[in-house]
Amino acid sequence: MNWTLMWDSLPRLLAALPLTLQLVAMALAFGAVLAFATALLRLSGNRVAVALTSAYTFIFRGTPLLVQIFLIYYGLSQIDLIRDSVLWPVLSQPMWCAILALALNTGAYTSEILRGAIETVPQGQVEAARACGMSRVRLFRRIVLPMAIRQMLPAYGNEVILMVKASSLASTITMMEITGVARRMIAQTFAVFEIFIVAGILYLLINFVATRLIKHAEWRMTPYLRARA
């Protein structure tokens, strides 16, 4: 084990950390919006909306993320309609392709988590709110959504970890995030283990912090479960 090499590789890998965090944050943010819209459409009962959203989740949950990334990065660029469209400045950049693929992917999984959580909200709560005279929107905003978000947090925490790991696939389309830098350094130094360990620890740390944050959010949202002092 070459300790100096491990120590020396740290600054270069740390320099790639912001890009990894940026990819994950953007993917999660766009993914959350997408998941929210998808779950609502799926629960709307409209046949067209249900069919479309079912197809979306089925396709994105049933294929590997790598295929999705390649399809967006390499595939879309050869369609003339897209090359000529206003979207091209965005879709011609690997960064946005990676974010788009990650967001579409996590959006599909998260919408199913959210849908499951919304469905577990007890009917009695909805009835009580309706009896209080709440409108549909207010009922959803004040009763259903807060309960559903509380319910979905543990499962969503797993999804966040999956996204942190999935961001490594952006390295296959030239993004030099942690895994991309690690790969390049392995090719340069042949110090496979040393660099794997340093990069691995970085990922474990990100995931540790992410898990803590989710746990904290869960704690904040469930004051009624805490023992009274």
Place this chain on the structure above:
Amino acid sequence: MLDLLTTGLHGWGPQLLSGTAMTIAVALSSFLLGLAFGAAAGAAKLSDSLVLRGLAELYTTAVRGVPELLVIYLLFFGGSGMIMAVAGIFGYGGLIELNAFSIGVAAVGLISGAYSTEVIRGAVKSVPYGQIEAARACGMGRWRILRRVLVPQTLRFALPGLGNVWQLTLKDTALISVTALAEIMRVAHTAAGSTRQSFLFYSVAALLYLALTTVSTTAFQQAERYASRGVRRA
């Protein structure tokens, strides 16, 4: 249909089919290897030994917290070195090179095993302890209890979780295309490069994966129905 495969897709049909076969072979082998890892690590986690528990915990935490691609790079670039180091201890100094298939299966199996561990551990724990006591009271030995009481029920409890692990494993095999093993993703990548029809070939790859995941979902549903045929439905 066959005609379309050979003449259509710019002549890449047969390669894509054999790529699909390769994906299935890699996924099956890694899933089985993962089950072996999972059973071993699951047993370690349930054991009384602090060392074994610690090692199993390290294995599952590290592998589930580190990107799959990184694990694949570790074995792809470092796998031969590791094997040679072990062989060196036993006095063999020659060059050992691993082929892409075994590296891929080892890497994906390692990942699959970390997820299987948790599934198997949970399933073993959901077998009521009273049943083991009852079996012991009937005079069954350790192995007979394992074979007749614990394993059959564990399998039933583990099936839904293992179904999820299988889907993960199947999709993870796409990542070993970076080792140039000719599975679906690699063939699609090569075909896309040589014909400049990226959209077409990655779409075909997506459809192939979709077909595989759909078929296996149905298969696992059937297996679950078969495994719980003796259980009364609530």
